[in-house]
Amino acid sequence: MSAYSPIEFKPKEATREEWDLYHAYRRIRHEDTRPDDPITPDEQVETSMKHDDPFGESKSFIVIEDGGVVAAFGAGVMKPNAPGYESNKQYLWGNGSVLTDHRRKGIGTIWLRQAHELMTEWDRTIWTIWGVEEDDGHAFMKAVGAEQKSVFGENRLDFRKIDWDLVTRWIDEGISRNADIKLEMFEDRVPEDFYEEYSPILSELLNTMPWDDLDHGEIVVTPETMREDQEQWDAVGRKIHTLVARLPDGKLAGMTDVGWNPAKPNYVGQRFTGVHPDARGRGLGKLIKAYMLNFLKDHYEDIWWVTTGNAESNGPMLAINKAMGFFQYKLSGAYQMSRDDIKKYLASA
Secondary structure (H helix, E strand, O other): OOOOOEEEEOOOOOOHHHHHHHHHHHHHHHHHHOOOOOOOOHHHHHHHHHOOOOOEEEEEEEEEEOOEEEEEEEEEEEOOOOOOHHHHOOEEEEEEEEOHHHOOOOHHHHHHHHHHHHHHHHOOOEEEEEEEOOHHHHHHHHHHOOEEEEEEEEEEEEHHHOOHHHHHHHHHHHHHHOOOOEEEEEOOOOOHHHHHHHHHHHHHHHOOOOOOOOOOOOOOOOHHHHHHHHHHHHHHOOEEEEEEEEOOOOOEEEEEEEEEOOOOOOEEEEEEEEEOHHHOOOOHHHHHHHHHHHHHHHHOOOOOEEEEEEEOOOHHHHHHHHHHOOEEEEEEEEEEEEHHHHHHHHHHO
């Protein structure tokens, strides 16, 4: 049996010393996985982790050995009042990591046991583990019987090497083929009086994304969830730039948005891009993505990288990204395991 014991890390109650230990762990992990990228500042992490989510509940755990954190894991669920709860109420979402020198010593099994306890406490039957990147993580997931259900790629575009002639051509061709389309840019935020119109179309398009074989519920965006997201972005100073495309009858035909964090001024995150099925096949996806890049060029002087994430099965979006110059930076797997299978594994471990 492992000598390690998990401790619940409660952000609102953590002392300065406990936070310092947690951040020291973050730095080691960051150096292991993304040494060339800027790390999220301590104060932003603390602000986010202390935030009360009206639509979700989560818990975090750490393992301390020799005066330092050597592992951390977290898990969360939707609350019954959350939009989309009925189709998501069986899921526990989680992730975790262990320092290299402390792997293969039983901490993963502790994580598994903790997940089972939370699934019992919250009455969840399927555990979904996101963001498994390292070989050790994949090996552990397979060893305990979790099934890899999806593969996601983190893709990057070097902003300093963009073919701006291509961008201009895509914009010109897109406008020519979509002369009836009206583009609207919301520079820093989607206005609240637009939430009612925007949220159902965003929900509809989000639910057209491929998920491979991953079991999942419906994604439901509402004015209330949008307002909650905006409050979180405001709390850390993030800006979200959103572009929408309208058909002549006023219906939203497509959208794309990006996020910029002042703590990471050289990076922009490409968030969601979607085109309504009724408006596909006319170059609208290329138009709005190219238009957004042009916007970024005009409004930011020091962007180095545009980052995005895509399911590896999302061929149409990957084709557009590749043509723009995006390349695969990292691959990660999403795994799932039932509560019954976790129980069986723990009984035999």
